[in-house]
Amino acid sequence: MAKQKIDITLQIWRQENPQSQGSFQHYSLSGISTGLSFLEMLDVLNENLTLNGQEPVAFDHDCREGICGMCGAVVNGRPHGPEPGTTLCQLHMRHFKDGDHLVIEPFRARPFPIERDLVIDRGSLDQLIQAGGYVSVNTGGTPEANTIAIPRETAEQAMDAAACIGCGACVASCPNGSAMLFAGAKVSQLALLPQGHPEGRERALNMVKRMDELGFGNCGNERECEASCPKRISIRHIARLNREFIKAALFSE
Amino acid sequence: MKLDASIPDGPLAEKWDRHIFAGRIISPANRRKYRVIVVGTGLAGSAAAATLAELGYDVQVFTMHDTPRRAHSIAAQGGINAAKNYANDGDSIFRLFYDTIKGGDFRAREANVYRLAQISNRIIDHCVAQGVPFAREYGGGLANRSFGGAQVSRTFYARGQTGQQLLLGAYGALMRQARLGRVTIHPRQEMLDLVTEDNRARGIVCRDMRTGAITSHAGHVVVLATGGYGNVYYLSTNAMSSNVTAAWRAHRKGALFANPCFVQIHPTCIPVHDEQQCKLTLMSESLRNDGRVWVPKNAGDTRPPAQIPESERDYYLENKYPGFGNLVPRDVASRNAKQQCDQNKGVGEAGLAVYLDFADAVKRDGLPAILRKYGNLFQMYEKITAHDPAVQPMMIYPAVHYSMGGLWVDYNLMSTLPGLYVLGEANFSDHGANRLGASALMQGLADGYFILPNTIGRYLADCPLPLPDTTASLFTAETKKAESFITKLLAVKGKRTTGDIHRQLGRLLWDECGLLRNGAGLGRALAEIPAIREEFWKNVLVPGTGMQLNQSLERAGRLADYLEFAELMVRDALDREESCGCHLREENQTEDNEARRDDANFCHVSAWEYRGEATTPVRHREPLVFDNVTPSQRSYR
């Protein structure tokens, strides 16, 4: 596909700091190469704003390879933009047309307060992991790696869940602002692997409890999270979390 | 200054055990009285912080990201080496040691590298116990694959996301310690300076990237695990915020910087596609197993690849290196690609790419077989470029990937500043002049999980217990300095953006201090960098204020350090009049244009001492001694 130049208009949420009232600002950009990524398009905007004496739009990003989970904004109503299985940094401008109007908003959820513009605080996801999203093993006292045999298919399924990049798009897309896909992916990964079993029940109970305390909503089984997950993590992992939780609630001692 | 690497006596295989035994152990009851500051939460930082907390130390962790899990270790694709010999193909600790030290072109310490190979097996044990979903065989055992630079199959992997999975393992361990209250995590903090007292590290100065507040923190030990400096070239595979600031500020405070010119350039990256691009993406090297590299025979041939007949294609790697063909090591592949492009044979819009063609492999094995191997990479490529490699050849170009150089550390991973430890990519150890694939993850985790926790006691046992008061002048003077640095940046109010100036610096370094170097070019760069630096301080435009989330200010501060660091890098490159590891020094070639190492004059680590802004830095030498291996000249013909 040959590169083209397109003109677009942008409507971006600007908010000075967590306390201030934000609002939408309109910008227009012309001659944007379709070879650019979405974030590079924002770089161009920021370069223009800076040279015009305005403050650039703050947005989180880092690896620009779709793995660090740092970037993310809602573009025309879709977290990480319209392309499925893609982070914002891997979204390219060739998916947009000349004259398109893009509304760019931060990920919104009560547990994700806005720091500035499109930058949000996702510390709540750390706190959720702290409730048990790990195997309690100290460095050093571990058995030879191959003493634990894990069926290939099981390892693959665990890897499907473990692919989560912690970007928060699941929360952002959920009509209820629920973090069930995030929590489900971690619980599921460790429920599939024997290493996670000793703490399996406590993990499911504690992570769900913590998720509620942090102000995330409840899962409505609407499958929006799955559709906007850049790593295409399946809601099957939410089902596994539910199963683990119910088993733990009913049978743990 | 005499550089003492503190390498223990005894046979190579026993050095580490002897060293641990001879070291000092802090009693468990006393450990919580010692505060360890860990800066950076990649593999090395997270692993070190979690392990030190498990041991009972009071650990304070600082990361510039919103959460520790974002560090760029997460982007490592390929895998992690270990000498498990599960494949029964003749691997051993000694072979991993030998491959690593040979891969580094005999510019690393024997004792360090041997220890790394020894520890490699325990890393796999630990990560499996953490629940890292490594790839498995049908029988349930761990799977291995082979990787560049080795003839054995010793690389453990989790799809193309090994770095992510290992980092999440370490992150989990860190989160566990945070929950237990043994680790305090300070997110979105950028270290701006190291606080020293009597030439000892005593704490750090940070800027809160959300509010701009500048604070100082005291600790008995400061651990830097702040990654590499590849972004000095502007375009690299590093994350956008990867920077040299923490390491550079420590260098200015007295820590020696070793081998800054050793930078790895990876041959298989997606080429630059646009002027406004700011980041390069790596494609796994495994693609070269089945892809054939070629360029048009005639310079300036701009026909699409399908229209170039077989007879007019130059499979230059296969022709030049019939033995290894497309599988020559990274540096050779990178160098040849650049040479082809310099001869105007490059392809793509900018002429800065070569083809990596899978047509023959598809013909031989069928498309399904190729997609099974590389499907995810083909997808990734298509996502970025909109071209399907199954239909038309991929375009690749070399890109800056990893920095072997870093702060000088001894066998204990302590820098020349007592109390300052440096781990992972931020230090210079282990990889010599070139890093083998799948060794970065191994080194980061070895440093963090196993080495630092066993060497930190040596320093702490003699460290004065009372923590310095952060309200005392020692600290307040440093915070003031950091504040005035920021004020100075904001006050320039020039006409050029940070990105603009950084691009200029990057282009200069790529041209003169990249794959191919020569004395004249390096001399030119050395003269030009101070001019760019001057331009920066006269003409940079940083909008906004210091007391807010200000990403332009963050970038400007990092560039200011890169502009100083770049000069040291070029100086080191100029000083090293040999071709070794990743770099071809054009004056030092064999008759057939291959790299010629100079062991008689350069078998040493160059460690640079900072002497002030206006003074030329002083080079110290740590000679490298090889008792257990014989340095050999690499040849892939």
Place this chain on the structure above:
Amino acid sequence: MFRRIGGRLKSNGYPEPCRRINHDPETHAHIMKLRQAILTSVGRKALMALSGVMLSLFLFAHGAGNAVAFLGSEALNSYAAKLHSLSFAVIFFECVLLAAFVLHILLGMSLFLENSQARPVRYQVERSSAQRTPGSRTMPYSGVVILIFIAVHLVNFHFTDRSIPAAELVRKVLRQPFYVFFHISAMAVLALHISHGFWSLFQSLGLSHPKYDAALKNSTLGLALLLSALFIVIPLCTLFIDEFLL
């Protein structure tokens, strides 16, 4: 270092030996009590699902009972009389049903209220992926419609003059076109509710398996249509077939 479970202290101040005490602060506080577990989001969703199962079963039973109408008015009357003669069992089942209803409604309300707080500032542009269905989108609202219907339905058929034979009662109510319209609309809403609810309850209870997922997703719409059809046919027959249940 001791964490007391249940707050019991022996007179000497030491915690009473308890079957499970975590001496190690590292292990998680303690295993959650069932009551606490039920009050979490996942616990409530599970109860929501269980009460949904009971309501679905009731709907089937009710539908099957109604189908007796096709056997004629006498059959319906004797079926109704028989049912009412089992007074004890009927009361018991009514209580269970009422409990399930109340639980389903209260839990639904609590989840709805919480969810409405989880995103204090809404998006400027709201665009769903194709994953959201009309059913999933409207669960709380379709629930309210069904609740209103049930109230009206009970007033008409339950809290009414019990001396009227069942068939006559049905004709009395279901010969009114306006009411039948309301009834059919409510049943359509019921279908909407079930079209999400049936699949959703399996997901909430964690009963998901790749082998059966596709079948489950497909059957949920069929089931919704089947159930509502069952309840729509009788009013239609009553309204349009003059001799029906005469």
